[in-house]
Amino acid sequence: MNNVEHFSESISFVETPKLIARLMVNLISSKIIMKREALILDSGCGKGVFLEELLQASYKNVEGIEIDSSLYETCKTKFREFKIHNKDYLDWNYDKKFDIIIGNPPYSHYNSLPFNIREKVFTLSKSRESDIYYAFIIKSINLLKEDGELIYIVPYSFFYNTFAKYVREKIITNGYFELVIDLDEVRLFEGENPETIIFRFRKSKLKPSDNTLYLQLKGKKASISQIFSQVRLALKKQESNEIFHYHKKKMFSSADDVWTTHPVIRIPKSKPLHDLAFVGVGLVSGYEKAFQIKEEEIKYLNFNEKSIIKSFVKAKHCKGYWTEGETKYFIIDDKITEESEVEDSFPYFYDKIEIFKENMKKRYLPKNKSWFHWQALRNIKKHDLYSEKPKIFVPTLDRSLTNRFSLTYDRVYPSGDVLTIVPNVNPFFLLGYLNSDFFRKYFLSYGARRGHRMAFTQRVMSNIKIPIFEKEVITRIANIAKEIYIKKNLKHKDELNILINRVLD
Ligand SMILES: C[S@@+](CC[C@H](N)C(=O)[O-])C[C@H]1O[C@@H](n2cnc3c(N)ncnc32)[C@H](O)[C@@H]1O
Incomplete structure (x- = not known):
């Protein structure tokens, strides 16, 4: 069986709105645009929304990778001028590195993934609590050239999730964010509602010469066309507008900290709470x-109870x-260890909990506790x-x-x-x-x-x-x-x- 037949299942296919893909293609920095031969990859290209925008923007050296055979066929037929691979991105061995990797990777928790994918996610992200998009970020960083750019739209959760620490570490040890657009709760995808951010990461051994630029949605709502026009306006004018706050702050320096898109607020004289x-x-x-x-049960209780x-x-x-x-x-005191004592001293309560006994035993309980205790x-x-x-x-x-x-x-x-x-x-x-x-x-x-x-x-x-x-x-x-x-x-x-x-x- 070859790879193509093997990967017949689509993983979290959700199409990116056209204007969002266009906006992201617009975020390719002028540094790269100058390089006419820049090599670009759309990772998890789906039906080719990003490929279409790259084509419209006259990029020539573009490749796509897609695990799902029928989506791959769609892109292969539609974009004959581009090289499309029907492969699993996560263990893709490729002899080239890219100037730009762009796209909307799949989002799906480890536990919801097919078994063969889970192991690859674990290998890359070092955690079985990861989301597949963590692994996509890590893989992309590996596949970028020095000074290359990763432009992704992903959920915000890797900024704070404990299990995303390795992704955060990978990011800060390999480069920095140049731009983060925080889209908060805006509903961008059919049937899905993660809090999303768009970022442009630059792979670089050098320390960032500039602060990261943040565009932070002011309210909870904005239309996709408002996002498209107001991001462009804020970037052009370098200032806040009706939809976005524009601010800059230093790149994060620790993977242990929770990251945030909010401006730093300093308090000159303070005490910890x-x-x-x-x-x-x-x-x-x-x-x-x-x-x-319940209040009405109290009349049935004895003094102990x-x-x-x-x-x-x-x-x-x-x-x-x-x-x-x-x-x-x-609350039955932890000092009471015998079930018979519970039954004798607290008969009404005993009858009440006894029916749940089997399930209560299944709770996580520290060693010294019995099933009738609080966790x-x-x-x-x-x-x-x-x-x-x-x-x-x-x-x-x-x-x-x-x-x-x-x-x-x-x-x-x-x-x-x-x-x-x-x-x-x-x-x-x-x-x-x-x-x-x-x-x-x-x-x-x-x-x-x-x-x-x-x-x-x-x-x-x-x-x-x-x-x-x-x-x-x-x-x-x-x-x-x-x-x-x-x-x-x-x-x-x-x-x-x-x-x-x-x-x-
Ligand atoms: C969220 S969709 C985005 C599709 C397209 N880029 C778009 O923006 O409309 C993610 C895509 O990644 C593909 N995908 C999922 N896991 C993959 C993997 N391990 N390797 C390559 N592609 C994968 C899915 O089949 C899906 O088409």
């Missing part, structure tokens, strides 16, 4: 429905500034210690357009989907500052974006810098936040934003 508050993750049961208790019920704040209770409602769960009672001693104190909760992953730091004075635990902040300074000051637009922008500059959401992780939040304000400003922030909290009325938010922006700008 962990100096002003305890920041902790919440408790994880690993089997919500078994441990949850009532004593192990705890109230929790979950992400859904965080309204921003204040919390609303709580959810009750019971992780993270920081429980600290939470007990702080039970009487005011606490600010925030959902660890949040889609809302404004921050939802929410204060409560109730005796509640944080559930696994929220982070808790227990201030040892004025809680209203922190509440107001953390909910401000300034803080949101600042937090984004630290790489808080995950897919379509903001991630408030313990690591980042603990170390985040809180500005040192004058006493009088702290009091004013605290007073406004208190007013919002007590009246449950957000109308003073603007006042707070204006104040903080004025002081920090």
Whole structure:
């Protein structure tokens, strides 16, 4: 069997809109355009959208590679002047290197790939949690000439995903981004909605002589023709416009850090949040429905049972500034190790969880725990210690357009989907500052974006810098936040934003 028959399956074929392909062909730098004989590759050429644009732009020395036989046939017939290969790009042995590699590679998580492809993805990307597009980036960097350019449209996730560390390393050790266009959530592809970026990477042993240029979509929405015209306009005029922010910053220098397209915001005098508050993750049961208790069940409980019920704040209770409602769960102490003791002391609970026993056993549980225990009672001693104190909760992953730091004075635990902040300074000051637009922008500059959401992780939040304000400003922030909290009325938010922006700008 030859390669052509072997690779009859298309992997993640999704067609790039014509104008996006045209825009990307336009991004080929003048440096390369001058070289008439420049060798160009479209990796994963599909039906040839990029090949068509390259043809229209009069490039002569163009090749394409496509794993799928029928797509390959389409391109081969349509672009007789170009050399098209029906091969798997990931283990393609080619004797030439390219000035430009351009395209829209396939996006698909390792687990969704055919077995023979998985191994090749692993070989290139060093992780079984990779997406195939990581492997395409790495392979392309290998196949570029020194000073060559990789122009790709890909999901944004390799900027922050832990498992994309090797791709980030490959990028920073082999060159740098000259341009990154952040298209945020704009829906570009039929049936797919990843957050995408377009980048131009230059392979170079030299340090970048310039900063990376970023074009960052201002809103969440833009039409493809707006993207096409406004990217070109921003690049020509070298300034922001109605659709894009135009800014420059230094190329990333570490693969360990989360990367972001947001401008760097500096705060001259600050303290890390962990100096002003305890920041902790919440408790994880690993089997919500078994441990949850409804209000109407309480009348059936004995004294022992009532004593192990705890109230929790979950992400859904965080309204921003204040919390609303709580959810009750019971927690069987890790010191209780015998099932018979659970049955005797907590008969109602035992009946409730017993039906889930087999599934509960399948949860990941540390060695010293039994099936009737919670998976992780993270920081429980600290939470007990702080039970009487005011606490600010925030959902660890949040889609809302404004921050939802929410204060409560109730005796509640944080559930696994929220982070808790227990201030040892004025809680209203922190509440107001953390909910401000300034803080949101600042937090984004630290790489808080995950897919379509903001991630408030313990690591980042603990170390985040809180500005040192004058006493009088702290009091004013605290007073406004208190007013919002007590009246449950957000109308003073603007006042707070204006104040903080004025002081920090
Ligand atoms: C997202 S589509 C893009 C197609 C085309 N470039 C476009 O922009 O319209 C990715 C393409 O890569 C091809 N592909 C997937 N895995 C491949 C591999 N390992 N080697 C070569 N091509 C591959 C798919 O068959 C598909 O046509």
